[in-house]
Amino acid sequence: MRRSTRSVWTGLLLQVLGSAVLVAFQGAGNPQVTATDRQVQGDIESLSSKSWQVRVSAAQALAKIGPEAMQAVPALLQSTRDRYSSVREAATNALGEVVSGSTGKVVSDTVSGLLGRCDDRPEVRAAARAAILRIGAGAAPAIVEVLRSNAEITSRRFAAELLAEVDGFTVGLAADAAFLLNDLDNDVKSRSAVAISRAVEKCALLGPACLPQLSAIRVIGKAFAAAADASLRQYELPVDVCLSYLEFMAPVAAKTRYQSIAEAAAPYTFMVCVVAFLGVVVILIWGYRTIKAKMVIIEGLNRENLEIREQKTLQEQNEIARSVLKRFVTMPDREQRPGFTIAAAFKDATAVSGDFYNWFNRSDGSVCIYLVDVEGSGIDAAIQATHAANVLERTLTRGDIQKAPALLENADHHMLQELGQPNIAVTMNLVEIYPNLVRLANAGMPPPLLFRHGQAQPQQLQAAGVYVGGGYGRFRVEPRSVEVSVNEGDLLILFSDGVLEARDSFGGLFGRPGIESAVARARDDEPGTIAKNILSAAAASSGDSLPADDQTVVVVRFGGYGPNRAGAQTLIEVSSDESEADFTITNAADCAAVCDLVLQAAVRGWIGKTAGYSPGRIWCAIWEALKNAVSHGSNRGEVILLKLRRSRDLIVVEVEQPTEWRNWDEFLGEAARKRLPDGAPRTAADIGGTAALLKLADTVTASMLGRRLTLVFKRVAAPNEKGITTHD
Amino acid sequence: MIEQLQIKGEWRDGVPILEIDYLPAQMFQPRTSQLLSEKLISQYRSLLAESGLDVPPPACVLVIKATTAGSPLVRAIFAVYEVIHADSGTLFCVNYPVAYLESLTSLGLTALPGFKLMNTLDETLEEARKLVPPIA
Numbered sequence: 001m002r003r004s005t006r007s008v009w010t011g012l013l014l015q016v017l018g019s020a021v022l023v024a025f026q027g028a029g030n031p032q033v034t035a036t037d038r039q040v041q042g043d044i045e046s047l048s049s050k051s052w053q054v055r056v057s058a059a060q061a062l063a064k065i066g067p068e069a070m071q072a073v074p075a076l077l078q079s080t081r082d083r084y085s086s087v088r089e090a091a092t093n094a095l096g097e098v099v100s101g102s103t104g105k106v107v108s109d110t111v112s113g114l115l116g117r118c119d120d121r122p123e124v125r126a127a128a129r130a131a132i133l134r135i136g137a138g139a140a141p142a143i144v145e146v147l148r149s150n151a152e153i154t155s156r157r158f159a160a161e162l163l164a165e166v167d168g169f170t171v172g173l174a175a176d177a178a179f180l181l182n183d184l185d186n187d188v189k190s191r192s193a194v195a196i197s198r199a200v201e202k203c204a205l206l207g208p209a210c211l212p213q214l215s216a217i218r219v220i221g222k223a224f225a226a227a228a229d230a231s232l233r234q235y236e237l238p239v240d241v242c243l244s245y246l247e248f249m250a251p252v253a254a255k256t257r258y259q260s261i262a263e264a265a266a267p268y269t270f271m272v273c274v275v276a277f278l279g280v281v282v283i284l285i286w287g288y289r290t291i292k293a294k295m296v297i298i299e300g301l302n303r304e305n306l307e308i309r310e311q312k313t314l315q316e317q318n319e320i321a322r323s324v325l326k327r328f329v330t331m332p333d334r335e336q337r338p339g340f341t342i343a344a345a346f347k348d349a350t351a352v353s354g355d356f357y358n359w360f361n362r363s364d365g366s367v368c369i370y371l372v373d374v375e376g377s378g379i380d381a382a383i384q385a386t387h388a389a390n391v392l393e394r395t396l397t398r399g400d401i402q403k404a405p406a407l408l409e410n411a412d413h414h415m416l417q418e419l420g421q422p423n424i425a426v427t428m429n430l431v432e433i434y435p436n437l438v439r440l441a442n443a444g445m446p447p448p449l450l451f452r453h454g455q456a457q458p459q460q461l462q463a464a465g466v467y468v469g470g471g472y473g474r475f476r477v478e479p480r481s482v483e484v485s486v487n488e489g490d491l492l493i494l495f496s497d498g499v500l501e502a503r504d505s506f507g508g509l510f511g512r513p514g515i516e517s518a519v520a521r522a523r524d525d526e527p528g529t530i531a532k533n534i535l536s537a538a539a540a541s542s543g544d545s546l547p548a549d550d551q552t553v554v555v556v557r558f559g560g561y562g563p564n565r566a567g568a569q570t571l572i573e574v575s576s577d578e579s580e581a582d583f584t585i586t587n588a589a590d591c592a593a594v595c596d597l598v599l600q601a602a603v604r605g606w607i608g609k610t611a612g613y614s615p616g617r618i619w620c621a622i623w624e625a626l627k628n629a630v631s632h633g634s635n636r637g638e639v640i641l642l643k644l645r646r647s648r649d650l651i652v653v654e655v656e657q658p659t660e661w662r663n664w665d666e667f668l669g670e671a672a673r674k675r676l677p678d679g680a681p682r683t684a685a686d687i688g689g690t691a692a693l694l695k696l697a698d699t700v701t702a703s704m705l706g707r708r709l710t711l712v713f714k715r716v717a718a719p720n721e722k723g724i725t726t727h728d
Numbered sequence: 729m730i731e732q733l734q735i736k737g738e739w740r741d742g743v744p745i746l747e748i749d750y751l752p753a754q755m756f757q758p759r760t761s762q763l764l765s766e767k768l769i770s771q772y773r774s775l776l777a778e779s780g781l782d783v784p785p786p787a788c789v790l791v792i793k794a795t796t797a798g799s800p801l802v803r804a805i806f807a808v809y810e811v812i813h814a815d816s817g818t819l820f821c822v823n824y825p826v827a828y829l830e831s832l833t834s835l836g837l838t839a840l841p842g843f844k845l846m847n848t849l850d851e852t853l854e855e856a857r858k859l860v861p862p863i864a
Binding site: 589590591592593595596600614616617619620623624626627630631632677679680681684686687688689691692695696 | 751752753754755756757758761765795796798799800802803806807810827828829830831834835836837839840
């Protein structure tokens, strides 16, 4: 082992000595090879090292050598493609140092090498920018050449940006680069416009000495005038000013061939001054407007940042408020008792708004429900709600059976005693539920709705009262109560104002009609589904994922909650007159058969009263729409609404399903209609329910997020009938 | 009471006859068109296989016994038509439910070459026999 180690060391030593002798011999044999050359050669070789650290060191060493390391340019360019960004960055820096101040092919090779493939690492791009700027005036023509020949978009944008910064982008070169004003890429176009405009501005500062560039500036002026992009006009202004000035100066210079320009211009001094003054004024105005526009943008960005920060803080506060409520306030989902079932649904607002509810069982078999809304929002409301929930839980469940108004008074008394005079109001619904009786006391909440079995219109349970914590003990308040008997199948709905006050995009309130409609759709479902259905309908109406105020719904169903949904039978309810007919169809196993037998007869009968329509055509379209609503737009037990309306020349059919159909446009929109062939189908894709709808109805549109489909059928004119539009 | 979906096939006078029957609920089921297409084509292919004919028959009859129809059935008919028409055959469709005829015509099936809508099976067989070459 020891012997082998020794032999390795001996071998290495001999190798080093051999190399030294060889180098010394080469140096001695070739007097032109300097020590720097040898170092450069060594560094070039090191650029191919397997170690990336060695490659970085080699590039850095070459950078230090500077222009004397010109022979390393090809190797450095090769290293700008290295897989390590550190090597690429070091090689790019080195190129800047080595090629600095050079001209000719080496510059164009370097610039096109650096710009040819825009690096994906910002530090390497920054190094490339610095390197090219360091190369100096010689880089400008090479950049223009890259823009002329390179199609890679990021490289082109980078190159166009550099044009405005690099030295040596003269007016002559700018005239050559004027083709860029019609570039297909907007970024390249606008960045080039900035560069060209600056080149002209720089030239204009030379005054009459700029005259030799007049033809180049004319070319630039024409290019700006011909550019189709209106946004380039702002960069055209300095060119115009300079051009006007030089156009004026040109004849003067021609006349005074042997005189100084100043002498020749003497008779025109006043006019020259005026033109120059106007030019300066225009440039100043342009500059002021540009700066002002930028200031507006900066102000906007600052404002936006501030809003984002505020929003973030608000979100964090809301998260805290939500976690406080969830930790300390119990909100049960469901309770089944002999004779009734209770279920609830709750939806957080954007900012916590202090809704909560609870119920407790009493020894006589009744249940007491309280639904509370604490005024305000955010952490304050959450903390106040937590206190209120704590007090209510202790006072309302004391054990002695008390009627709702007395419970309300108790709650007020304890809240005042334990929390002191509250800063915010607590509104509350307190309901005693018995299998055949409901007793309600209300302290400022929306009146609950009682849907009697078999009736669509609910009864409002009115029991006006003052909000809790307002001081029932300080001034005389007698909370009223209402008692109603209830029967099997009746539904009691309690809800917070957040549900009533949900607004659609037109500002319309969801309100009581919204609740009634949502209940009608899920009337026979279990209470939890009804509660969720109301919140979903409110959300669908407003189109917001989070409401502006907390939304709470508590539903009590008296008796059992209906038959097994899977066995639900189709129920077609009809309301019809000459001008309109409404049908309510329940999705059930026998739905298709009942629609075929009962609904078809009803629809055909209703249509048949007026000539000019094809009942078969309308029925086939309704059938397709119903097929869609039953198989994709609703679940068993849910209700589909069919409405028929008749005017003089139109029959309008509406089919409304509970489920949204967001991509309806893909199947029924204008593009889908255009795809359909006029005559026979070409492929199976030309046949389907939606294709049939488009073929059968004159127009098909969807609304309410695809929940409502509207089919319009135009009346076909009878022969010799006037005033009616005929159609194919 | 019939099953949810029934498809039968038989040869009569050298003409393959497909017969389809289903309950109305079938028309409201998702993926019905695919199910009907697959079953009808499979039935037609098994009829061909059992016949031992070297060349496909020049005509095929599809009898619809159900009383309801709609786009799923129309799509299935089109799928069968494509198979038969590819072999230069004619598809006769018999007893398509009249109340739902507009869905068939509006989707343009009656404009297809080699597709004929017929009223009764007897008259259809008479027409179809004209296309079948006499047995040598």
